Amino acid sequence: MICTWCPRNCGAERTETKRGGVCRQPSLPVAAKAMLHQWEEPCLVGEHGAGTVFFSGCNLRCCFCQNGPISQGEVGRPITAQRLREIFRELIAQGAACLDLVTPTHFTPVILEALGEDPWPVPVVWNCGGYEKPDTLRLLEGKVQVYLPDLKYALPGPAKRYSAAEDYFDWASQAILEMFRQTGPYQMENGLLTKGVLIRHLILPGELENTRRVIDWVAETFKPGDVLFSLMSQYTPQPGAAGNLARHVTKAEYRAAVQYMENCGITDGYTQERTSAREEYTPDFDLRGV
Template sequence: MICRLCPRNCGAKRTETVSGGVCAMPALPVAARAMLHRWEEPCLTGEHGAGTVFFSGCNLRCVFCQNAPISQEGAGRPVTVSRLREIFHELIAQGAACLDLVTPTHFTLSILEALGEEPWPVPVVWNSGGYEKPETLRLLEGRVQVYLPDLKYALPGPAEMYSGAADYFDRASAAILEMFRQTGPYRMEGGLLKSGVLIRHLILPGELENTRRCIDWVAETFRPGEVLFSLMSQYTPQPGAEGRLGRHVTRAEYRAAAEYMANCGIADGYTQERTSAREEYTPEFDMRGI
């Protein structure tokens, strides 16, 4: 395939065995772990956890990525479409509250094939960095029940500096609007999210203005009861991090962001304890479950 699935539009040749593009992945899926993941938002984990598949590769190059071994360094194991479908069934049999597909964008076509046309007994969750094309997302309509996008940046400066994507906000905001068009207002049953959009934002140290601008857009774009918002404090400095990124988010920064979120009228969603900024909450990417 000549790949134009994401906003990079790099036109890379990706085949079953040949990797290419910014994601540096072949056309068939590569994954590094399948597990019941208990560290997603409570509405996704349920009693046993989210049935999470961590895919390798990414169309963003975030310098602070906690999953860098798989997102940027290529760790992972190739899986066939039929094996991926088996993994989905295995996770559901283990009691998964949802199928949580992490960084799936560059494998969209294979994932759609693995999902098939029939409904699944739990919601399918598209857990992405938010850097998506609406036309690619439209392929997922009716097959994905919950969208879990990041809204990393509203300002082009940090978007370019940290992820090499100055156009991030334009792309992510358009993508989130398409996600909402597909799902409509979020729907909960028994404390679990069955359909809708849950927008995540990770506060970066020293970047409170970027956080405020992201919150502004959500508050101005959606009415109460339409989307969920998760304000995350789990930024963890990665090896070699320098400058602002060399430290954790401070209590004062997180308190200021949470107060701003509340003052903007965003009450549907989650805030996160600062103790979440711990390395042990990142799973081992040891191919278990694959």
């Protein structure tokens, strides 16, 4: 496979055994853990948790990634489409509220094979970094009920500095519009999200202007009832972090972001306590469940 699934368009050769591209992965899925995950937004967790599959590799190079061992390392176990389908069934049997596919983009063809043609009894969630190609997303129409994209940046400076993706917003904004075209306004049933788009934004220390521009775009693009928005404070400094990234988000920064969001009229969604910046958000990628 010559890979052009994401905006990198790196054209790397990726086979069942040969790793390549920015994601540094083969064509068959590599997964680091499958579990009932309690730390997603409440509308995805339900009584028992989101049925989460953590895929290895990523098309972004975020220097602050909390999942670094799998996103930029080589932790993970290769699996087939048949095994992935079995994992989906196992998670549902454990009471999963949804099938939560984390950083799945570079494995799109095999994930589509694993999902098959018949609907699943719980929503399928495409949990991604937002750096997506609309053409790739169109292949998912009808198979994914909930899109859970990050909107990390609205400014090219931090996008380039922290994720080596200066064009991030150009792609992410168009990707989110395609996601919304597919799902329409979000739908809830018994407190659970059954269809729609939930946009996440992680506040980075010292980057409030970027956060404001992200909020501006969401407020200007969507009306109340269209999408959910999750403003996250869980940034945790990673080993080797320098400058602003060596600290947590301050109380003043987070209060300012929440106030700005409210002033812009965004009321559908979630905010976090600053105490959410804890290690519990990062699972132990021990290959269990895969």
